[in-house]
Amino acid sequence: MTDSADGAIEGPRPVLVVDFGAQYAQLIARRVREARIYSEVIAHDATVEEFAARNPVALVLSGGPSSVYADDAPAIDPAILELGIPVFGICYGFQSMAKALGGVVANTGGREFGRTTLTADGAGVLHQGLPAEQPVWMSHNDAVQVAPEGFEVVGSTPGAPVAAFENLDRRMAGVQYHPEVLHSPHGQQVLTRFLYEIAGLEPTWTAANIADALVEQVADQIGDGLAICGLSGGVDSAVAAALVQRAIGDRLTCVFVDHGLLRAGEREQVQHEFVGATGARLVTVDAAETFLSELAGVSDPETKRKIIGREFIRSFEGAVSDVLGDRAAAGDKVDFLVQGTLYPDVVESGGGSGTANIKSHHNVGGLPDDLEFTLVEPLRLLFKDEVRAVGRELGLPEEIVGRQPFPGPGLAIRIVGEVTADRLALLRTADQIAREELTAAGLDGQIWQCPVVLLADVRSVGVQGDGRTYGHPIVLRPVSSEDAMTADWTRIPYEVLEIISTRITNEVPDVNRVVLDVTSKPPGTIEWE
């Protein structure tokens, strides 16, 4: 693992997915990791030196919106194809590779969008053992007309006479279709055949050796220093803390910040469950008053996020004297702050290559400039399901690794409008009702998470007890997801929605309406702010 942002994490040699502006670059990296080979994404305009520095075992060229023969078409430096590294091209990557190696790409009108049939009747290695005709998912205007010299054509579709090619001597291959999407039912097998049979890679990336590699990296990074870990009760910080505890033992102290933006019961849960499972040392910071006064009068979401990011750090700094106790007199210092940051937190905060800032996650884009700790973020390149696998490997209990995510800024980003103590109390009650009923209905496993949102700046007219009310709506936002990068709204049974709606409007003062958010991500995000 490498992390170009701060160079802190280094590990197994990756398969680099070269991003040509694809919708699916991260998805390809995930699929490679599902084949148990470590993988990361790199921008297409990285230099030969940057490629070489990441020391890849193979390249996968992604799809992309351009035409390879357009003036400003993105391309990788042809020298990269001469490095002797195995290469697999997908869609635009396939076309780009064909052109760079002397083949012909053109738009002859044979475009295909969606399902089509690939004919691959036994020639070559990519499709060996698969049906001679298989459905594949396409999304292209252009097509390779002539494969480069030395490449065997091993598949075709009605719109793409050259839909797959390979050159075993050069360990290169490519396909016009998208093997990474689930709509290509044999796609994962094709990608895996490239990795194992053509590139000759061994499947060694498992939760067990990810955990071992991460423990080793953390031990190297922290040396004989002292660290604190921001512990929230969520999956990511629990796994990060367990890794760091393995690496540096009791030189780690966990710090839980009670910022007053938590859900009912959360503080008790962190104190009992995590400490019970790991025996870690825990310091709790009471910071509710500070967070509330700093947030007073603020309704802009990004401003809230920046304030919260800053106050988290101030709380961690404030905890240091408790953590050190008598050791402060001996000159000991806490130099390292461990956070359970994951890849989606980094991309959404605009930390990917050329990616937009969607929202500043408190632990990434929301950090203050004057941060004095060195960050230790062992999970920074992983997705949540990978983190859960590492957590299980480390022996953390299912109640912790299976838990639904809850954002660090807590209920503050679920109150649309200013955050006040009264509004927090109201939202906490509504949230508790929704969680109780979803759990009672046995739906927790189906739901990724269900934000409950208070539209504090919106009022509508209701009639309660024969009188007029002018109250606030509560939004239910149940979503299903694999990794929080995309999500769909969960189809909760009407009977369960009915119970939640009735209970919230009966039991929560000032709320006279409950609405359901039926938006996927994209275009919506999971949280409202």
Ligand SMILES: Nc1ncnc2c1ncn2[C@@H]1O[C@H](COP(=O)(O)OP(=O)(O)OP(=O)(O)O)[C@@H](O)[C@H]1O
């Ligand atoms: N109340 C808190 N006290 C201390 N640290 C926190 C708190 N909330 C969040 N953090 C820190 O911020 C990081 C990011 O928060 P995030 O909610 O994404 O992760 P998590 O809570 O560990 O897992 P999950 O996403 O499952 O809730 C955490 O991993 C943790 O290091």
Ligand SMILES: O=c1[nH]c(=O)c2[nH+]cn([C@@H]3O[C@H](COP(=O)(O)O)[C@@H](O)[C@H]3O)c2[nH]1
């Ligand atoms: O710790 C966090 N700090 C944050 O600032 C933050 N913002 C969103 N989230 C969580 O990230 C996932 C994606 O959320 P969005 O679709 O709302 O961007 C969802 O799981 C959100 O709950 C956060 N977690």
Ligand SMILES: NC(=O)CC[C@H](N)C(=O)O
């Ligand atoms: N999905 C893709 O990579 C498309 C490649 C190229 N833009 C085409 O239309 O053919």
Ligand SMILES: [Mg+2]
């Ligand atoms: Mg959390």
